[in-house]
Amino acid sequence: MTAREDAEALARGIPAVPYVAGGWLSARGLETFDVIDPVTERALASVAEADGAAVALAVNAARAALGDGAWGRLDGPSRGLLLGRLADLLEARREDFACLESLEVGKPGAEPRMIDLPQAVQTFRHFAGWADKLAGRAIPTPGYRGRPTLSYTIREPVGVVAAITPWNSPTMIGAWKIAPALAAGCAVVLKPPEDAPLTSLLLAELCHEAGFPPGAFSVLPGRGITTGSLLIDHPGVDKISFTGSPETGRIVAIAAAKGFRRTTLELGGKSPQIVFADADLDAAAEGVATGIFANQGEVCAAGSRILVDRKVHDEMVARLVARAETVVVGDPFDAGTTMGALINARQLARVRHYIQAGCHEGARLLTGGGCPPRSGYFVQPTLFAGASNTMIIAREEIFGPVGTIIAFDSADEAVALANASDYALAATLWTSDLSRAHTVARAVRAGAVAVNGWSPLDPRLPWGGSKLSGHGRELGWPGIEANTEEKTVTIVL
Numbered sequence: 377m378t379a380r381e382d383a384e385a386l387a388r389g390i391p392a393v394p395y396v397a398g399g400w401l402s403a404r405g406l407e408t409f410d411v412i413d414p415v416t417e418r419a420l421a422s423v424a425e426a427d428g429a430a431v432a433l434a435v436n437a438a439r440a441a442l443g444d445g446a447w448g449r450l451d452g453p454s455r456g457l458l459l460g461r462l463a464d465l466l467e468a469r470r471e472d473f474a475c476l477e478s479l480e481v482g483k484p485g486a487e488p489r490m491i492d493l494p495q496a497v498q499t500f501r502h503f504a505g506w507a508d509k510l511a512g513r514a515i516p517t518p519g520y521r522g523r524p525t526l527s528y529t530i531r532e533p534v535g536v537v538a539a540i541t542p543w544n545s546p547t548m549i550g551a552w553k554i555a556p557a558l559a560a561g562c563a564v565v566l567k568p569p570e571d572a573p574l575t576s577l578l579l580a581e582l583c584h585e586a587g588f589p590p591g592a593f594s595v596l597p598g599r600g601i602t603t604g605s606l607l608i609d610h611p612g613v614d615k616i617s618f619t620g621s622p623e624t625g626r627i628v629a630i631a632a633a634k635g636f637r638r639t640t641l642e643l644g645g646k647s648p649q650i651v652f653a654d655a656d657l658d659a660a661a662e663g664v665a666t667g668i669f670a671n672q673g674e675v676c677a678a679g680s681r682i683l684v685d686r687k688v689h690d691e692m693v694a695r696l697v698a699r700a701e702t703v704v705v706g707d708p709f710d711a712g713t714t715m716g717a718l719i720n721a722r723q724l725a726r727v728r729h730y731i732q733a734g735c736h737e738g739a740r741l742l743t744g745g746g747c748p749p750r751s752g753y754f755v756q757p758t759l760f761a762g763a764s765n766t767m768i769i770a771r772e773e774i775f776g777p778v779g780t781i782i783a784f785d786s787a788d789e790a791v792a793l794a795n796a797s798d799y800a801l802a803a804t805l806w807t808s809d810l811s812r813a814h815t816v817a818r819a820v821r822a823g824a825v826a827v828n829g830w831s832p833l834d835p836r837l838p839w840g841g842s843k844l845s846g847h848g849r850e851l852g853w854p855g856i857e858a859n860t861e862e863k864t865v866t867i868v869l
């Protein structure tokens with residue numbers, strides 16, 4: 377069998393039903409939806425959608441698992457052991473996950489092998505280590521009516537966390553939500569993306585095998601407008617951790633506000649990559665290209681606004697065009713492919729719409745812009761120059777392999793351009809001037825700034841943005857804070 381046939385067989389073998397309360401529901405009576413292969417446009421699997429009863433079952437099982445339930449009774453070290461076991465199981469099955477993610481998302485296998493799977497494994501390991509370290513604080517207080525006091529805090533799990541993930545990196549982004557919530561002692565109900573739910577359903581098998589008590593972790597496949605909507609409106613949910621578009625993020629925020637429930641919103645981006653004239657241009661060209669073409673540009677942190685010092689503008693343009701033209705677009709399972717397909721026909725239409733908008737607004741199309749004549753949702757890596765920061769292609773998130781190059785004349789202008797955006801998720805700086813690196817890193821409004829490397833991920837580092845990019849932080853200690861309440865206890869001695 378070919379690698380593609382192996383992956384297709386794996387996809388067919390996954391229980392394509394909700395995983396709830398420690399078991400798999402029967403598909404009988406549930407509606408189904410097809411998961412479409414972005415390359416062949418054929419159905420990879422037919423998945424049973426979680427309906428209102430399944431959502432209620434999952435949320436109620438999660439509530440029952442907390443407190444005096446089997447999950448709530450487990451201490452931190454025991455939760456850490458389970459998370460560590462899950463990390464080991466995921467690591468052992470990493471090749472299966474990489475093939476499956478490549479198949480359902482349409483990305484070349486090198487990306488999940490090098491990024492998504494190692495990151496997901498590390499994230500579970502990192503938070504396994506936090507599970508027994510959720511200490512409160514002892515806070516000195518001056519006393520109460522003349523008597524001394526002892527004040528301290530306790531960290532308690534927020535409760536039931538609804539985790540809603542997007543299709544671009546479902547394994548890694550799923551881990552970012554599940555691992556800190558479980559480490560904190562929360563119960564998690566995951567609603568994976570309808571376009572790419574298979575890796576999350578496979579993860580349910582691993583959680584089952586790891587031995588998490590029933591209700592600690594459930595997976596509810598389904599569409600956003602049905603299952604997602606039912607989940608965010610369920611009154612038994614205490615927190616919604618959402619990654620996706622700002623449009624859906626707003627719906628989630630409104631649903632959460634009705635019940636004063638907590639949210640973490642990881643939304644989109646229009647991130648700048650700033651290339652100063654003193655940069656190592658070889659490294660910058662390679663890094664900038666990775667920053668906009670990795671994962672077909674379907675990355676929230678994609679460096680889609682490429683701001684280049686006018687002194688090296690033409691040189692960088694030539695290098696970036698040359699680099700773009702080395703990209704091999706095709707079936708992710710073909711040897712040599714370095715860029716796969718977009719997730720679906722809607723995303724392809726969206727990217728094409730933006731390419732047309734760029735041409736209509738007068739930006740200069742340097743390379744790409746077309747779609748290979750074959751089945752699948754493919755688009756060529758595309759670069760525009762001669763653009764201004766007010767053009768649609770510089771303002772709106774495209775979520776495809778389309779970079780917009782804009783020239784600047786001073787560091788102040790570069791910072792002003794970088795910050796003139798509705799989004800504030802990430803930024804990349806390319807410079808060999810240490811002082812400039814620190815100064816500009818402070819001045820740019822973004823949740824994460826990388827210097828001389830695009831988006832180095834690490835589960836120890838907080839991740840998230842502001843403005844249209846959302847609010848709250850995942851990963852590292854903030855990931856624990858986002859899933860715990862800090863209770864104050866004061867004893868009048």
Ligand code: NAD
Binds near residue numbers: 545549599625
């Ligand atoms: P989306 O908002 O359409 O969907 C995201 C998730 O929300 C999916 O699971 C979907 O089923 C669910 N959903 C949709 N409508 C819903 C509703 N009414 N109620 C509840 N759930 C609902 O986004 P997408 O198309 O899947 O992903 C692309 C977007 O996600 C881009 O804007 C991208 O920038 C963003 N993104 C952000 C990050 C980040 O970390 N900031 C990471 C990846 C993707």
